[in-house]
Amino acid sequence: MQALHLSSDFEGGNGKLIALTPNGAEIEIAKDKDAPWSQWFYVKLTGGAGQERVLTIRNAHATTYSEGWPGYRAFVSEDGEAWLRATTRYEDGALVIRYTAQSETLWFAYFVPYTVARLEALLEDARGAGASLRVLGKSHEDRPIHCVSLGQGETPVWIVARQHPGETMASWWVEGFLRRLVSADPLAQKLLREMSFHIVPLANIDGAVRGHLRGSASGLDLNRQWAQPDPVLAPEIAAILRAMEEMGCAALVDVHGDETIPHIFTDGDPEASPERSAGLARFNAALLKENPAFQVAVGYDASYAGSGAPGMCARAIGRRFDAVGLTLEMPFKDAEEIPAAAPCWSHEGAMRLGHDSLAAIAAIFG
Ligand SMILES: [Zn+2]
Incomplete structure:
Protein backbone atom coordinates (compact mmCIF):
# COMPACT_ATOMS: atom_id res chain seq x y z
CA MET A 1 0.00 0.00 0.00
CA GLN A 2 1.18 3.49 -0.86
CA ALA A 3 2.18 5.54 2.20
CA LEU A 4 -0.28 8.25 3.17
CA HIS A 5 0.55 11.79 2.14
CA LEU A 6 -1.42 15.02 2.57
CA SER A 7 -0.97 18.24 0.61
CA SER A 8 -2.70 21.60 0.17
CA ASP A 9 0.04 23.26 -1.86
CA PHE A 10 -2.09 24.00 -4.92
CA GLU A 11 -4.48 26.71 -6.14
CA GLY A 12 -7.16 27.26 -3.51
CA GLY A 13 -5.66 24.71 -1.12
CA ASN A 14 -6.10 25.15 2.63
CA GLY A 15 -5.30 22.61 5.35
CA LYS A 16 -2.16 22.32 7.46
CA LEU A 17 -1.06 18.80 8.31
CA ILE A 18 -0.97 18.14 12.06
CA ALA A 19 -0.47 14.38 11.94
CA LEU A 20 -0.93 11.40 9.67
CA THR A 21 -3.03 8.63 11.21
CA PRO A 22 -3.21 4.92 10.24
CA ASN A 23 -6.10 5.67 7.85
CA GLY A 24 -5.95 9.39 7.10
CA ALA A 25 -4.84 12.72 8.47
CA GLU A 26 -5.52 15.36 11.07
CA ILE A 27 -5.36 18.92 9.79
CA GLU A 28 -6.02 22.50 10.85
CA ILE A 29 -7.66 25.13 8.65
CA ALA A 30 -5.45 28.22 8.22
CA LYS A 31 -6.78 31.74 8.67
CA ASP A 32 -6.98 34.13 5.72
CA LYS A 33 -3.84 36.25 5.36
CA ASP A 34 -3.82 39.22 7.78
CA ALA A 35 -7.43 38.49 8.75
CA PRO A 36 -9.41 36.57 11.38
CA TRP A 37 -11.54 34.42 9.05
CA SER A 38 -11.30 30.69 8.42
CA GLN A 39 -13.63 27.89 7.31
CA TRP A 40 -12.60 27.00 3.74
CA PHE A 41 -10.60 23.78 3.44
CA TYR A 42 -9.32 21.93 0.39
CA VAL A 43 -6.72 19.17 0.68
CA LYS A 44 -5.49 16.15 -1.25
CA LEU A 45 -4.82 12.85 0.49
CA THR A 46 -2.94 10.10 -1.32
CA GLY A 47 -2.50 6.49 -0.24
CA GLY A 48 -4.91 4.09 1.41
CA ALA A 49 -6.83 2.96 -1.68
CA GLY A 50 -9.70 0.63 -0.90
CA GLN A 51 -9.89 1.37 2.81
CA GLU A 52 -11.97 3.93 4.65
CA ARG A 53 -10.02 7.16 4.90
CA VAL A 54 -10.69 9.71 7.63
CA LEU A 55 -9.89 13.42 7.52
CA THR A 56 -10.16 15.17 10.88
CA ILE A 57 -10.20 18.98 11.07
CA ARG A 58 -8.97 19.54 14.60
CA ASN A 59 -9.68 23.26 14.85
CA ALA A 60 -13.20 23.24 13.38
CA HIS A 61 -14.49 24.66 16.68
CA ALA A 62 -12.26 27.72 16.23
CA THR A 63 -13.35 28.65 12.70
CA THR A 64 -15.40 31.77 11.97
CA TYR A 65 -18.75 30.04 11.55
CA SER A 66 -18.31 26.99 13.77
CA GLU A 67 -22.08 26.98 14.32
CA GLY A 68 -22.30 25.99 10.66
CA TRP A 69 -20.64 22.58 11.14
CA PRO A 70 -23.50 20.59 12.74
CA GLY A 71 -25.50 19.06 9.89
CA TYR A 72 -22.85 19.94 7.29
CA ARG A 73 -21.45 17.24 4.96
CA ALA A 74 -18.10 17.72 3.24
CA PHE A 75 -17.37 17.19 -0.46
CA VAL A 76 -14.95 14.51 -1.68
CA SER A 77 -13.63 13.63 -5.11
CA GLU A 78 -11.52 10.78 -6.46
CA ASP A 79 -10.43 12.65 -9.58
CA GLY A 80 -10.90 16.36 -8.83
CA GLU A 81 -13.78 16.43 -11.35
CA ALA A 82 -16.72 14.49 -9.92
CA TRP A 83 -17.64 15.55 -6.37
CA LEU A 84 -20.09 14.12 -3.88
CA ARG A 85 -20.90 14.56 -0.22
CA ALA A 86 -19.26 12.26 2.34
CA THR A 87 -20.27 11.09 5.80
CA THR A 88 -19.33 13.96 8.11
CA ARG A 89 -19.69 14.46 11.84
CA TYR A 90 -18.94 17.42 14.05
CA GLU A 91 -17.83 15.91 17.35
CA ASP A 92 -15.83 17.26 20.28
CA GLY A 93 -15.03 20.42 18.34
CA ALA A 94 -13.55 18.54 15.37
CA LEU A 95 -15.01 17.87 11.93
CA VAL A 96 -14.56 14.20 10.99
CA ILE A 97 -15.01 13.20 7.33
CA ARG A 98 -15.06 9.53 6.27
CA TYR A 99 -14.96 8.09 2.78
CA THR A 100 -13.99 4.79 1.16
CA ALA A 101 -12.70 4.82 -2.42
CA GLN A 102 -10.66 2.58 -4.69
CA SER A 103 -8.56 5.48 -5.96
CA GLU A 104 -5.20 6.30 -4.37
CA THR A 105 -6.02 10.01 -4.47
CA LEU A 106 -8.84 11.59 -2.52
CA TRP A 107 -9.69 15.30 -2.47
CA PHE A 108 -11.64 16.91 0.37
CA ALA A 109 -13.20 20.39 0.14
CA TYR A 110 -15.69 22.65 1.93
CA PHE A 111 -17.61 23.07 -1.33
CA VAL A 112 -16.87 21.98 -4.91
CA PRO A 113 -13.80 23.99 -5.99
CA TYR A 114 -13.80 26.15 -9.12
CA THR A 115 -10.44 26.78 -10.74
ZN1 LIG B 1 -20.27 35.99 1.04
Whole structure:
Protein backbone atom coordinates (compact mmCIF):
# COMPACT_ATOMS: atom_id res chain seq x y z
CA MET A 1 0.00 0.00 0.00
CA GLN A 2 1.18 3.49 -0.86
CA ALA A 3 2.18 5.54 2.20
CA LEU A 4 -0.28 8.25 3.17
CA HIS A 5 0.55 11.79 2.14
CA LEU A 6 -1.42 15.02 2.57
CA SER A 7 -0.97 18.24 0.61
CA SER A 8 -2.70 21.60 0.17
CA ASP A 9 0.04 23.26 -1.86
CA PHE A 10 -2.09 24.00 -4.92
CA GLU A 11 -4.48 26.71 -6.14
CA GLY A 12 -7.16 27.26 -3.51
CA GLY A 13 -5.66 24.71 -1.12
CA ASN A 14 -6.10 25.15 2.63
CA GLY A 15 -5.30 22.61 5.35
CA LYS A 16 -2.16 22.32 7.46
CA LEU A 17 -1.06 18.80 8.31
CA ILE A 18 -0.97 18.14 12.06
CA ALA A 19 -0.47 14.38 11.94
CA LEU A 20 -0.93 11.40 9.67
CA THR A 21 -3.03 8.63 11.21
CA PRO A 22 -3.21 4.92 10.24
CA ASN A 23 -6.10 5.67 7.85
CA GLY A 24 -5.95 9.39 7.10
CA ALA A 25 -4.84 12.72 8.47
CA GLU A 26 -5.52 15.36 11.07
CA ILE A 27 -5.36 18.92 9.79
CA GLU A 28 -6.02 22.50 10.85
CA ILE A 29 -7.66 25.13 8.65
CA ALA A 30 -5.45 28.22 8.22
CA LYS A 31 -6.78 31.74 8.67
CA ASP A 32 -6.98 34.13 5.72
CA LYS A 33 -3.84 36.25 5.36
CA ASP A 34 -3.82 39.22 7.78
CA ALA A 35 -7.43 38.49 8.75
CA PRO A 36 -9.41 36.57 11.38
CA TRP A 37 -11.54 34.42 9.05
CA SER A 38 -11.30 30.69 8.42
CA GLN A 39 -13.63 27.89 7.31
CA TRP A 40 -12.60 27.00 3.74
CA PHE A 41 -10.60 23.78 3.44
CA TYR A 42 -9.32 21.93 0.39
CA VAL A 43 -6.72 19.17 0.68
CA LYS A 44 -5.49 16.15 -1.25
CA LEU A 45 -4.82 12.85 0.49
CA THR A 46 -2.94 10.10 -1.32
CA GLY A 47 -2.50 6.49 -0.24
CA GLY A 48 -4.91 4.09 1.41
CA ALA A 49 -6.83 2.96 -1.68
CA GLY A 50 -9.70 0.63 -0.90
CA GLN A 51 -9.89 1.37 2.81
CA GLU A 52 -11.97 3.93 4.65
CA ARG A 53 -10.02 7.16 4.90
CA VAL A 54 -10.69 9.71 7.63
CA LEU A 55 -9.89 13.42 7.52
CA THR A 56 -10.16 15.17 10.88
CA ILE A 57 -10.20 18.98 11.07
CA ARG A 58 -8.97 19.54 14.60
CA ASN A 59 -9.68 23.26 14.85
CA ALA A 60 -13.20 23.24 13.38
CA HIS A 61 -14.49 24.66 16.68
CA ALA A 62 -12.26 27.72 16.23
CA THR A 63 -13.35 28.65 12.70
CA THR A 64 -15.40 31.77 11.97
CA TYR A 65 -18.75 30.04 11.55
CA SER A 66 -18.31 26.99 13.77
CA GLU A 67 -22.08 26.98 14.32
CA GLY A 68 -22.30 25.99 10.66
CA TRP A 69 -20.64 22.58 11.14
CA PRO A 70 -23.50 20.59 12.74
CA GLY A 71 -25.50 19.06 9.89
CA TYR A 72 -22.85 19.94 7.29
CA ARG A 73 -21.45 17.24 4.96
CA ALA A 74 -18.10 17.72 3.24
CA PHE A 75 -17.37 17.19 -0.46
CA VAL A 76 -14.95 14.51 -1.68
CA SER A 77 -13.63 13.63 -5.11
CA GLU A 78 -11.52 10.78 -6.46
CA ASP A 79 -10.43 12.65 -9.58
CA GLY A 80 -10.90 16.36 -8.83
CA GLU A 81 -13.78 16.43 -11.35
CA ALA A 82 -16.72 14.49 -9.92
CA TRP A 83 -17.64 15.55 -6.37
CA LEU A 84 -20.09 14.12 -3.88
CA ARG A 85 -20.90 14.56 -0.22
CA ALA A 86 -19.26 12.26 2.34
CA THR A 87 -20.27 11.09 5.80
CA THR A 88 -19.33 13.96 8.11
CA ARG A 89 -19.69 14.46 11.84
CA TYR A 90 -18.94 17.42 14.05
CA GLU A 91 -17.83 15.91 17.35
CA ASP A 92 -15.83 17.26 20.28
CA GLY A 93 -15.03 20.42 18.34
CA ALA A 94 -13.55 18.54 15.37
CA LEU A 95 -15.01 17.87 11.93
CA VAL A 96 -14.56 14.20 10.99
CA ILE A 97 -15.01 13.20 7.33
CA ARG A 98 -15.06 9.53 6.27
CA TYR A 99 -14.96 8.09 2.78
CA THR A 100 -13.99 4.79 1.16
CA ALA A 101 -12.70 4.82 -2.42
CA GLN A 102 -10.66 2.58 -4.69
CA SER A 103 -8.56 5.48 -5.96
CA GLU A 104 -5.20 6.30 -4.37
CA THR A 105 -6.02 10.01 -4.47
CA LEU A 106 -8.84 11.59 -2.52
CA TRP A 107 -9.69 15.30 -2.47
CA PHE A 108 -11.64 16.91 0.37
CA ALA A 109 -13.20 20.39 0.14
CA TYR A 110 -15.69 22.65 1.93
CA PHE A 111 -17.61 23.07 -1.33
CA VAL A 112 -16.87 21.98 -4.91
CA PRO A 113 -13.80 23.99 -5.99
CA TYR A 114 -13.80 26.15 -9.12
CA THR A 115 -10.44 26.78 -10.74
CA VAL A 116 -9.17 29.91 -12.47
CA ALA A 117 -8.45 27.70 -15.51
CA ARG A 118 -12.11 26.66 -15.66
CA LEU A 119 -13.16 30.32 -15.47
CA GLU A 120 -10.76 31.27 -18.25
CA ALA A 121 -12.16 28.50 -20.46
CA LEU A 122 -15.71 29.70 -19.72
CA LEU A 123 -14.75 33.26 -20.63
CA GLU A 124 -13.19 32.11 -23.90
CA ASP A 125 -16.38 30.20 -24.72
CA ALA A 126 -18.38 33.37 -24.04
CA ARG A 127 -16.05 35.40 -26.24
CA GLY A 128 -16.53 32.84 -29.00
CA ALA A 129 -20.28 33.37 -28.65
CA GLY A 130 -19.98 37.14 -29.06
CA ALA A 131 -19.33 38.44 -25.55
CA SER A 132 -16.60 40.99 -24.96
CA LEU A 133 -13.95 40.43 -22.30
CA ARG A 134 -12.28 43.20 -20.40
CA VAL A 135 -9.87 43.43 -17.48
CA LEU A 136 -11.26 46.13 -15.19
CA GLY A 137 -8.08 46.42 -13.14
CA LYS A 138 -5.61 44.45 -11.08
CA SER A 139 -5.98 42.86 -7.67
CA HIS A 140 -3.80 43.70 -4.68
CA GLU A 141 -1.42 40.96 -5.88
CA ASP A 142 -1.61 42.05 -9.51
CA ARG A 143 -4.03 39.46 -10.84
CA PRO A 144 -6.68 40.46 -13.43
CA ILE A 145 -10.22 41.43 -12.43
CA HIS A 146 -12.15 39.98 -15.36
CA CYS A 147 -15.44 41.32 -16.68
CA VAL A 148 -17.51 39.74 -19.43
CA SER A 149 -20.09 41.96 -21.15
CA LEU A 150 -22.85 41.10 -23.57
CA GLY A 151 -26.11 42.52 -24.84
CA GLN A 152 -27.06 45.62 -26.81
CA GLY A 153 -29.87 46.89 -24.59
CA GLU A 154 -30.04 50.17 -22.72
CA THR A 155 -30.52 48.70 -19.25
CA PRO A 156 -27.20 47.89 -17.55
CA VAL A 157 -27.30 44.87 -15.24
CA TRP A 158 -24.29 43.89 -13.13
CA ILE A 159 -23.43 40.52 -11.65
CA VAL A 160 -20.62 40.31 -9.07
CA ALA A 161 -19.40 36.95 -7.74
CA ARG A 162 -16.73 35.57 -5.39
CA GLN A 163 -16.05 38.68 -3.32
CA HIS A 164 -15.77 36.00 -0.66
CA PRO A 165 -13.41 33.51 -2.28
CA GLY A 166 -14.43 30.42 -0.30
CA GLU A 167 -17.98 30.74 -1.64
CA THR A 168 -17.26 28.73 -4.78
CA MET A 169 -20.96 28.06 -5.41
CA ALA A 170 -21.04 31.64 -6.72
CA SER A 171 -18.71 30.61 -9.57
CA TRP A 172 -20.91 27.64 -10.44
CA TRP A 173 -23.92 30.00 -10.42
CA VAL A 174 -22.09 32.31 -12.87
CA GLU A 175 -21.31 29.37 -15.15
CA GLY A 176 -24.98 28.33 -15.27
CA PHE A 177 -26.07 31.93 -15.82
CA LEU A 178 -23.51 32.77 -18.50
CA ARG A 179 -23.96 29.51 -20.42
CA ARG A 180 -27.68 30.27 -20.73
CA LEU A 181 -27.03 33.88 -21.68
CA VAL A 182 -24.79 32.90 -24.63
CA SER A 183 -27.12 30.10 -25.78
CA ALA A 184 -29.95 30.19 -28.31
CA ASP A 185 -32.44 30.29 -25.41
CA PRO A 186 -35.32 32.62 -26.44
CA LEU A 187 -35.41 34.48 -23.10
CA ALA A 188 -31.66 35.08 -23.27
CA GLN A 189 -31.96 36.38 -26.83
CA LYS A 190 -34.78 38.72 -25.81
CA LEU A 191 -32.92 40.07 -22.77
CA LEU A 192 -29.74 40.67 -24.77
CA ARG A 193 -31.77 43.05 -26.94
CA GLU A 194 -33.21 44.86 -23.91
CA MET A 195 -30.28 44.85 -21.48
CA SER A 196 -26.52 44.91 -21.31
CA PHE A 197 -24.98 42.47 -18.85
CA HIS A 198 -21.65 43.01 -17.12
CA ILE A 199 -20.46 40.01 -15.16
CA VAL A 200 -17.50 40.10 -12.75
CA PRO A 201 -17.05 36.39 -12.09
CA LEU A 202 -14.13 36.40 -9.64
CA ALA A 203 -13.92 39.65 -7.70
CA ASN A 204 -11.48 38.32 -5.09
CA ILE A 205 -9.08 36.36 -7.28
CA ASP A 206 -6.18 36.65 -4.80
CA GLY A 207 -8.24 35.08 -2.03
CA ALA A 208 -9.41 32.32 -4.38
CA VAL A 209 -5.85 31.39 -5.35
CA ARG A 210 -4.68 31.59 -1.73
CA GLY A 211 -7.45 29.36 -0.36
CA HIS A 212 -9.12 32.08 1.71
CA LEU A 213 -12.64 31.93 3.08
CA ARG A 214 -13.51 35.62 3.06
CA GLY A 215 -10.59 38.02 2.96
CA SER A 216 -8.62 39.68 0.20
CA ALA A 217 -4.82 39.56 0.03
CA SER A 218 -4.79 42.85 1.95
CA GLY A 219 -6.85 41.30 4.74
CA LEU A 220 -10.14 43.05 3.92
CA ASP A 221 -13.69 41.82 3.56
CA LEU A 222 -14.25 43.26 0.09
CA ASN A 223 -18.01 43.21 0.60
CA ARG A 224 -17.71 45.98 3.17
CA GLN A 225 -15.67 48.35 0.96
CA TRP A 226 -18.22 49.59 -1.58
CA ALA A 227 -19.18 52.91 -0.01
CA GLN A 228 -15.66 54.28 -0.47
CA PRO A 229 -13.16 51.70 -1.72
CA ASP A 230 -9.52 52.40 -0.92
CA PRO A 231 -7.72 52.14 -4.28
CA VAL A 232 -4.61 50.70 -2.62
CA LEU A 233 -6.15 48.26 -0.15
CA ALA A 234 -9.25 47.34 -2.18
CA PRO A 235 -8.19 47.93 -5.81
CA GLU A 236 -10.60 45.17 -6.90
CA ILE A 237 -13.64 47.12 -5.71
CA ALA A 238 -12.30 50.48 -6.87
CA ALA A 239 -11.87 49.04 -10.38
CA ILE A 240 -15.34 47.47 -10.52
CA LEU A 241 -16.95 50.65 -9.19
CA ARG A 242 -15.15 52.74 -11.81
CA ALA A 243 -16.57 50.51 -14.55
CA MET A 244 -20.05 50.74 -13.02
CA GLU A 245 -19.83 54.54 -13.06
CA GLU A 246 -18.84 54.34 -16.71
CA MET A 247 -21.52 51.88 -17.85
CA GLY A 248 -24.28 52.75 -15.37
CA CYS A 249 -26.17 50.28 -13.22
CA ALA A 250 -29.92 49.62 -13.13
CA ALA A 251 -29.71 46.33 -11.22
CA LEU A 252 -27.03 44.39 -9.40
CA VAL A 253 -26.92 40.79 -8.21
CA ASP A 254 -24.07 40.02 -5.79
CA VAL A 255 -23.65 36.25 -5.54
CA HIS A 256 -22.56 34.55 -2.30
CA GLY A 257 -22.63 31.45 -0.12
CA ASP A 258 -23.71 31.30 3.52
CA GLU A 259 -21.95 29.02 6.00
CA THR A 260 -24.78 28.48 8.47
CA ILE A 261 -28.22 28.90 6.87
CA PRO A 262 -29.39 25.76 5.00
CA HIS A 263 -31.46 27.68 2.44
CA ILE A 264 -31.14 29.72 -0.75
CA PHE A 265 -32.29 33.27 -0.11
CA THR A 266 -31.89 36.91 -1.11
CA ASP A 267 -31.03 39.95 0.97
CA GLY A 268 -31.93 43.49 -0.02
CA ASP A 269 -31.61 46.89 1.60
CA PRO A 270 -33.89 47.78 4.54
CA GLU A 271 -33.48 51.43 3.52
CA ALA A 272 -34.40 50.88 -0.13
CA SER A 273 -37.08 53.01 -1.76
CA PRO A 274 -40.48 51.36 -2.40
CA GLU A 275 -39.55 51.09 -6.10
CA ARG A 276 -36.27 49.32 -5.37
CA SER A 277 -37.95 47.03 -2.83
CA ALA A 278 -40.62 46.16 -5.39
CA GLY A 279 -37.88 45.16 -7.85
CA LEU A 280 -36.43 42.72 -5.32
CA ALA A 281 -39.91 41.35 -4.57
CA ARG A 282 -40.46 40.69 -8.28
CA PHE A 283 -37.07 38.94 -8.50
CA ASN A 284 -38.02 36.72 -5.56
CA ALA A 285 -41.48 35.91 -6.90
CA ALA A 286 -40.07 34.95 -10.31
CA LEU A 287 -37.28 32.81 -8.86
CA LEU A 288 -39.78 30.99 -6.63
CA LYS A 289 -41.61 29.94 -9.78
CA GLU A 290 -38.45 28.98 -11.65
CA ASN A 291 -36.44 27.11 -9.06
CA PRO A 292 -37.79 24.61 -6.49
CA ALA A 293 -34.80 25.01 -4.15
CA PHE A 294 -35.31 28.77 -3.70
CA GLN A 295 -37.35 30.13 -0.78
CA VAL A 296 -38.16 33.44 0.90
CA ALA A 297 -39.17 32.40 4.43
CA VAL A 298 -35.65 32.35 5.90
CA GLY A 299 -32.91 34.96 5.43
CA TYR A 300 -30.95 37.68 7.18
CA ASP A 301 -32.71 40.06 9.51
CA ALA A 302 -32.59 43.80 8.90
CA SER A 303 -29.69 44.27 11.32
CA TYR A 304 -27.36 41.98 9.33
CA ALA A 305 -23.81 43.38 8.90
CA GLY A 306 -24.48 46.13 11.46
CA SER A 307 -22.26 49.16 10.98
CA GLY A 308 -20.63 47.48 7.95
CA ALA A 309 -23.90 47.36 6.02
CA PRO A 310 -23.40 50.64 4.10
CA GLY A 311 -20.24 49.13 2.59
CA MET A 312 -22.00 46.02 1.29
CA CYS A 313 -22.11 45.83 -2.49
CA ALA A 314 -25.87 45.40 -2.88
CA ARG A 315 -26.66 48.27 -0.53
CA ALA A 316 -23.96 50.72 -1.61
CA ILE A 317 -24.62 50.18 -5.32
CA GLY A 318 -28.39 50.28 -4.86
CA ARG A 319 -28.09 53.62 -3.08
CA ARG A 320 -25.45 55.15 -5.37
CA PHE A 321 -27.28 54.33 -8.61
CA ASP A 322 -30.85 54.19 -7.28
CA ALA A 323 -30.72 50.63 -8.60
CA VAL A 324 -32.22 47.34 -7.48
CA GLY A 325 -29.35 45.78 -5.54
CA LEU A 326 -29.62 42.32 -4.06
CA THR A 327 -27.40 39.70 -2.48
CA LEU A 328 -28.12 36.12 -3.51
CA GLU A 329 -27.04 33.57 -0.90
CA MET A 330 -26.63 29.82 -1.41
CA PRO A 331 -25.83 27.32 1.33
CA PHE A 332 -22.76 25.20 1.99
CA LYS A 333 -25.05 22.75 3.78
CA ASP A 334 -27.78 20.80 2.05
CA ALA A 335 -30.68 23.11 1.13
CA GLU A 336 -33.69 22.08 3.19
CA GLU A 337 -36.09 22.68 0.30
CA ILE A 338 -34.50 19.83 -1.68
CA PRO A 339 -36.26 16.50 -0.96
CA ALA A 340 -34.09 13.88 0.76
CA ALA A 341 -34.52 11.50 -2.19
CA ALA A 342 -33.28 14.08 -4.71
CA PRO A 343 -29.59 14.82 -5.40
CA CYS A 344 -28.19 16.95 -2.58
CA TRP A 345 -27.36 20.64 -2.96
CA SER A 346 -24.08 20.95 -4.83
CA HIS A 347 -22.35 22.78 -7.69
CA GLU A 348 -24.93 21.33 -10.07
CA GLY A 349 -27.75 22.95 -8.11
CA ALA A 350 -25.84 26.24 -8.11
CA MET A 351 -25.46 26.06 -11.91
CA ARG A 352 -29.16 25.38 -12.28
CA LEU A 353 -29.95 28.32 -10.00
CA GLY A 354 -27.76 30.52 -12.20
CA HIS A 355 -29.65 29.31 -15.27
CA ASP A 356 -33.01 29.92 -13.59
CA SER A 357 -32.05 33.35 -12.25
CA LEU A 358 -32.19 34.87 -15.74
CA ALA A 359 -36.00 34.96 -15.62
CA ALA A 360 -35.84 36.53 -12.15
CA ILE A 361 -33.52 39.28 -13.39
CA ALA A 362 -35.93 39.95 -16.25
CA ALA A 363 -38.73 40.28 -13.69
CA ILE A 364 -36.91 43.00 -11.71
CA PHE A 365 -38.00 45.56 -14.29
CA GLY A 366 -41.67 44.51 -14.20
ZN1 LIG B 1 -20.27 35.99 1.04
